[in-house]
Amino acid sequence: ELKVEQNPLFLSMQEGKNYTIYCNYSTTSDRLYWYRQDPGKSLESLFVLLSNGAVKQEGRLMASLDTKARLSTLHITAAVHDLSATYFCAVTDDYKLSFGAGTTVTVRA
Amino acid sequence: DAGVTQSPTHLIKTRGQHVTLRCSPISGHKSVSWYQQVLGQGPQFIFQYYEKEERGRGNFPDRFSARQFPNYSSELNVNALLLGDSALYLCASSLAQGEGTQYFGPGTRLLVL
Numbered sequence: 001e002l003k004v005e006q007n008p009l010f011l012s013m014q015e016g017k018n019y020t021i022y023c024n025y026s027t028t029s030d031r032l033y034w035y036r037q038d039p040g041k042s043l044e045s046l047f048v049l050l051s052n053g054a055v056k057q058e059g060r061l062m063a064s065l066d067t068k069a070r071l072s073t074l075h076i077t078a079a080v081h082d083l084s085a086t087y088f089c090a091v092t093d094d095y096k097l098s099f100g101a102g103t104t105v106t107v108r109a
Numbered sequence: 110d111a112g113v114t115q116s117p118t119h120l121i122k123t124r125g126q127h128v129t130l131r132c133s134p135i136s137g138h139k140s141v142s143w144y145q146q147v148l149g150q151g152p153q154f155i156f157q158y159y160e161k162e163e164r165g166r167g168n169f170p171d172r173f174s175a176r177q178f179p180n181y182s183s184e185l186n187v188n189a190l191l192l193g194d195s196a197l198y199l200c201a202s203s204l205a206q207g208e209g210t211q212y213f214g215p216g217t218r219l220l221v222l
Contacts, residue, residue, distance in 0.1 A: 004151075033210065033211075035213075040218075041215070041216075042199060042213045042214060042215045042216050043152070043199065043213040044213075045210050045211075045212060045213075048210050088151055088152075090151075094165065095157050095164050095165040095206055096142065096154040096157060096165055096167065097142075097144075097152075097154065097201075097211060098154070099151030099152050099153075100151055101150060101151050102150075102151050
């Protein structure tokens with residue numbers, strides 16, 4: 001069974017500083033996703049990473065994938081309050097997505 | 110274009126009752142998946158349907174069932190509700206099984222008393 005681990009589970013960020021969320025998975029997969037979830041809301045797709053070395057950036061968020069290490073990172077640059085949310089990584093496992101437990105991010109002034 | 114839609118948005122039931130949740134995929138998407146998200150956890154896979162056939166099932170009891178209709182919309186049914194079934198139920202659609210990003214609907218929040 002594919003396991004997906006995220007760390008940290010909780011992250012208190014100071015505005016303007018940089019942080020990284022890590023996502024490890026246990027078996028090979030051909031696709032890794034990052035989703036954002038605001039409280040009480042659904043999941044918003046941020047990135048899909050398809051190959052080793054893939055890097056995608058959108059605004060202050062940048063995601064990368066190392067398939068050999070089975071590791072993805074979500075890097076946050078110069079955190080701002082609007083980035084407060086829970087971030088999930090998910091890995092394709094045959095026909096379904098297996099999710100990590102999520103990283104709850106709070107950005108403080 | 111409309112995204113994935115789900116109904117109802119909220120639902121309160123008592124133990125032992127049954128519930129039906131509905132999902133309409135993005136136009137052109139033929140695959141629908143259902144996930145259960147308990148508060149504070151990541152979503153857990155329940156079912157995937159593609160071309161009206163069940164293509165995958167997660168580790169959920171037989172009280173959970175689903176189906177997909179010719180227009181690719183889907184229903185999730187849960188019988189004999191338990192307190193532990195209280196969760197956000199998410200529907201996701203994609204172009205085909207294993208193809209493309211899964212886009213999630215707003216979810217149905219179920220509370221079992």
